[in-house]
Amino acid sequence: MKKFLFLMLTVLGAVALCSVFVACSEKPTAKLGKYDLVENDGKFGLKEGKRVIFDTKYDKIYEDAAHKAIVAVNSDESTFLVDGRTVIDDMKLDSIVDINPDFVYLYSKEGISLWKLGTSYVVGPFENLKLIDNIIFLFEEGKWGAATTEGDGLAPRSFNKIFVVKNGEKMAVLVKDKTGWAMYTKEGVSDGKRYNTPSRQLEKKLKKLNVSGDFGVYNVKWPL
Numbered sequence: 280m281k282k283f284l285f286l287m288l289t290v291l292g293a294v295a296l297c298s299v300f301v302a303c304s305e306k307p308t309a310k311l312g313k314y315d316l317v318e319n320d321g322k323f324g325l326k327e328g329k330r331v332i333f334d335t336k337y338d339k340i341y342e343d344a345a346h347k348a349i350v351a352v353n354s355d356e357s358t359f360l361v362d363g364r365t366v367i368d369d370m371k372l373d374s375i376v377d378i379n380p381d382f383v384y385l386y387s388k389e390g391i392s393l394w395k396l397g398t399s400y401v402v403g404p405f406e407n408l409k410l411i412d413n414i415i416f417l418f419e420e421g422k423w424g425a426a427t428t429e430g431d432g433l434a435p436r437s438f439n440k441i442f443v444v445k446n447g448e449k450m451a452v453l454v455k456d457k458t459g460w461a462m463y464t465k466e467g468v469s470d471g472k473r474y475n476t477p478s479r480q481l482e483k484k485l486k487k488l489n490v491s492g493d494f495g496v497y498n499v500k501w502p503l
Contacts, residue, residue: 305317305318305319305324305335306318306319308323311325311340311341311342311349312342312349313327314326314327314332314349315327315328316340317335318335319335322335322336322337322338323335323337323338323339323340323351324336324337324340325340325349325351325360327363332360332363333351333358333360336353337351337352337353337358338352338353338354339351339352340352343359345377346359346375346383346396347361347396347397348360348361348366348396348397349361353369355371356369356370356371357369357370357371357372358370361397361398361399362397364399366394366398366399366401367385367394367401370385370387370389370392371387371388372385372386372387373386373387373388374386378410380396381395381396382394382395382396382410382428383396384408384410385401385403385404387404389404390403390404390405390406390407390408391403391404391405391406391407391408392404392405392408393408393410393415395428400428402415402417402426403417405417405418405419406418406419406420407419409494410428411443411495411496412496413427413428413429414426414427414428414433414443414496415427415428416441416494417436418436418493418494419436421439422436422437422438422439423436423438423439423440423441423454423493423494424436424437424438424441425441425443425452425494433450433452433463434452434454434463437456438454438455438456439455439456439457439493440453440454440455440492440493440494441453441454441455441493441494442454442490442494442495442496442497443495443496443497444462444488444496444497444498444499444503445496445497445498445499445503446498446499446500446501446502446503449503450464450503451463451464451503452464453481453485453490459478460478460481460482460485461478461481462481464503484499484501
């Protein structure tokens with residue numbers, strides 16, 4: 280009787296261990312870099328040693344070398360892993376568009392996002408988003424704003440038109456709303472102060488510059 284009870288407790292303990300720590304039917308299937316791809320009943324997960332990175336619930340997990348990430352897909356929703364960190368979670372992507380070796384646009388039903396490859400730096404989603412040089416133009420609810428890829432805010436998202444002007448290493452932001460045109464320096468934006476530049480002077484400069492559209496980056500010769 281004691282042997283029977285001991286055997287039953289051993290079996291129950293093993294079952295409990297399986298259910299708590301790891302599925303008994305879970306099988307390693309491949310290596311994705313330093314990670315182990317595991318499969319259980321047609322679903323996939325990801326581990327690093329005993330540490331669970333992704334639960335065994337995904338339809339597919341694969342290495343996306345072009346975008347420096349491991350991607351887990353479930354019901355058309357994609358999760359991106361970079362160096363053990365989830366940088367995009369359950370996004371239903373329509374497409375990924377490469378901009379340059381460092382950045383891509385992510386298009387989804389929520390809008391457009393900007394992702395710096397190999398990092399957790401993701402901006403968005405917004406209704407519209409454009410990267411020109413190192414300037415990110417952000418559009419939401421009919422208004423434009425701007426920031427740099429280094430995370431510096433250039434102008435709040437509250438303007439009808441927005442242009443970044445550069446003279447060498449110096450930079451300023453030209454914006455237009457219902458009050459007219461104004462020019463900011465980077466320092467002025469963080470303070471929330473406008474340059475006291477008469478609109479007529481700015482309009483003359485803008486006419487010579489021949490700005491068009493709602494946003495953009497221009498090199499100028501006037502002092503900033």
